Amino acid sequence: MSERRILEDDLGFLIARTSALLVKTTNRKLSSLGLKVRGYSALAAVCDEPDGITQRRLASDVGLDPSQIVALVDELESRDLVVRTTDPNDRRNKLILATDAGRELCGRARELTRDVSREHFVGADDDQLEALRDLLYRTTFNTSTT
Amino acid sequence: MSERRILEDDLGFLIARTSALLVKTTNRKLSSLGLKVRGYSALAAVCDEPDGITQRRLASDVGLDPSQIVALVDELESRDLVVRTTDPNDRRNKLILATDAGRELCGRARELTRDVSREHFVGADDDQLEALRDLLYRTTFNTSTT
Numbered sequence: 001m002s003e004r005r006i007l008e009d010d011l012g013f014l015i016a017r018t019s020a021l022l023v024k025t026t027n028r029k030l031s032s033l034g035l036k037v038r039g040y041s042a043l044a045a046v047c048d049e050p051d052g053i054t055q056r057r058l059a060s061d062v063g064l065d066p067s068q069i070v071a072l073v074d075e076l077e078s079r080d081l082v083v084r085t086t087d088p089n090d091r092r093n094k095l096i097l098a099t100d101a102g103r104e105l106c107g108r109a110r111e112l113t114r115d116v117s118r119e120h121f122v123g124a125d126d127d128q129l130e131a132l133r134d135l136l137y138r139t140t141f142n143t144s145t146t
Numbered sequence: 147m148s149e150r151r152i153l154e155d156d157l158g159f160l161i162a163r164t165s166a167l168l169v170k171t172t173n174r175k176l177s178s179l180g181l182k183v184r185g186y187s188a189l190a191a192v193c194d195e196p197d198g199i200t201q202r203r204l205a206s207d208v209g210l211d212p213s214q215i216v217a218l219v220d221e222l223e224s225r226d227l228v229v230r231t232t233d234p235n236d237r238r239n240k241l242i243l244a245t246d247a248g249r250e251l252c253g254r255a256r257e258l259t260r261d262v263s264r265e266h267f268v269g270a271d272d273d274q275l276e277a278l279r280d281l282l283y284r285t286t287f288n289t290s291t292t
Binding site for chain 1: 151152153154155156157158159160161162163164165166167168169172183187190191193194207208209252256259262263266267268269270274275277278279281282283284285286287
């Protein structure tokens with residue numbers, strides 16, 4: 001048994017603290033674009049699907065409740081960053097698509113979030129951050145059931 | 147510029163999703179001990195200080211507001227897992243100390259949280275998890291100002 005302090009040894013705790021810090025810093029950084037982390041995540045998920053995305057799928061990708069997603073999409077739509085259209089393959093379905101302005105803003109926000117990560121993980125080289133990204137992507141998206 | 151999807155490339159997003167999943171799984175696991183992640187973190191931080199810890203320091207270690215900490219300590223105290231005593235070096239100060247029962251429960255909870263991490267990061271070996279722990283500890287605790 002290691003003599004390390006219990007909290008500092010707890011991977012879940014360290015991840016939660018890191019996440020809370022990154023959200024705080026990222027919100028501050030994104031405020032220059034009128035975005036917060038959640039709105040940016042929703043916008044990024046929409047930009048990731050050039051043919052459009054359903055609200056249900058968007059909620060699942062971002063990891064939020066459908067009710068939370070509606071408010072986020074409403075806000076993005078009111079700023080002309082996304083539009084709701086009818087699915088050409090199923091007219092009962094609504095699809096959300098990014099506008100050119102939405103893609104442009106998403107690109108700028110993406111740069112800012114990368115800056116936040118680089119500044120937070122100062123001292124870690126690109127290989128270490130890539131290994132971290134791969135590990136989190138592989139394990140979290142494989143186990144995610146939302 | 148990588149062709150990777152924007153969300154999957156975003157380290158902050160991946161960390162937030164991982165954290166949310168781990169909290170959910172850990173809460174489920176700890177419920178067998180009548181604990182949730184926050185209560186366990188507070189108990190662990192108290193156990194980490196055998197000579198006692200002030201409420202202010204506890205809030206800072208765990209990363210919560212002092213008002214949230216009061217409720218957590220009240221609950222731990224009502225279960226005889228911690229006690230509030232007077233600081234022998236400064237009688238105006240209250241110190242929180244773990245009881246034997248608190249230490250015993252904390253040890254059991256610690257095992258469960260380790261199981262959660264191991265199960266979540268399935269496929270990652272001990273060296274990878276140790277590197278992850280070191281990276282998060284070094285960067286998050288160096289930049290934390292709470």
